[in-house]
Amino acid sequence: MLYVLFFVLSIAAIGYFVFDFLYVKSNPEESHLPSTKLVGIIGLVVFIITLLFSVFLVKVGGQEVAVLVTPSGVNSTELTTGWHFVGPWNKVEYMDKTVWVYTFSNKQEEGAKPSADAIWCPTKDGIKMGFDISISWKISPLEASWIYENISEADGGPESRYRWIEDNIIRPNVASILPLTVSNYTPIEVYSSKRQDIQTSVYKRISSELLETYKLVVTKIDIREVFYNREYEQSITNKKLAEQEALRLIEVTKQREEMLKQETINKDIAIQKAMGESEALKIKGQSITNNPKIIQLEWINKWDGTLPHFMSGSSNGIMFNMNMDNNNK
DSSP states (O other), X not given: OHHHHHHXXXXXXXXXXXXXXXXXXXXXXXXXXXXXXXXXXXXXXXXXHHHHHHHHEEEEOTTEEEEEEETTEEOSSOBOSEEEXXXXXXXXXXXXXXXXXXXXXXXXXXXXXXSOOOXXXXXXTSOEEEEEEEEEEEEOGGGXXXXXHHSOOOSSSXXXXXXXXXXXXXXXXXXXXXXXXXXXXXXXXXXXXTHHHHHHHHHHHHHHHHHHHHOEEEEEEEEEEEEEOHHHHHHHHHHXXXXXXXXXXXHHHHHHHHHHHHHHHHHHHHHHHHHHHHHHHHHHHHHHHXXXXXXXXXXXXXXXXXXOSOOOXXXXXXXXXXXXXXXGO
């Protein structure tokens, strides 16, 4: 905005002097434009003031911190958000103080690198496991001058310093600290119950290391995914399948044992029932042999009240045929 104002006032001042020159040339008896003399003077003063401000005044944005490079070196006092008076013999370097995120991922094009870039770490049992992990970081605003002076950058634009920091500081430190932490846990712990503990431990160690050594602030670490290598994962799958098959066979065996027990019980019941019936028939046969009239008693007990057409008799008694038709009663 200040530069726009400077440009407008510059055009106005130049225009005034042009018109003033033309006016004086066409009116030799006049030395200046009579009605705009004061305006021209005011415009010239404002122009000079604006020029001085544009040269000496710099603005630092809300997401920036500025480093002042003087002829004698880097000033240790950072320029924070707002307007600052800076001599034209000094150079102002603006640095981003927002949060950057560096991601390690096992999927191509998902992380900071175009290829698969997960971190592989040996566990307590020597089994390697892969980690997709993201680290959020930023420069310490009050240490921007130290970072500018002491941490190298590669050529390639305003972001080159931060890319250099990620490739040469963030990445190696995470790749070093994470395996040291993971080596204290078993694969099952890493995969499930101790993931949060690992994440917290890595955050504490790396945030302390980067802040103390490089003046970088780690705001967050996220372990997004944990996975086994293919061979180990296949062995786990085979083991689980074998366990499930064993459990299935155990269940089938139990079912068959129960069926066998039930069949034995049914067989015992049938045997006992047959023995009971056989014993009952034996007793009944002996009773008939000892007392033949039992047959007649059985017949009477089973008679339904209807007279039969024919009756048979025996030497012990005679029963007559009472052929009576109910219609002749």
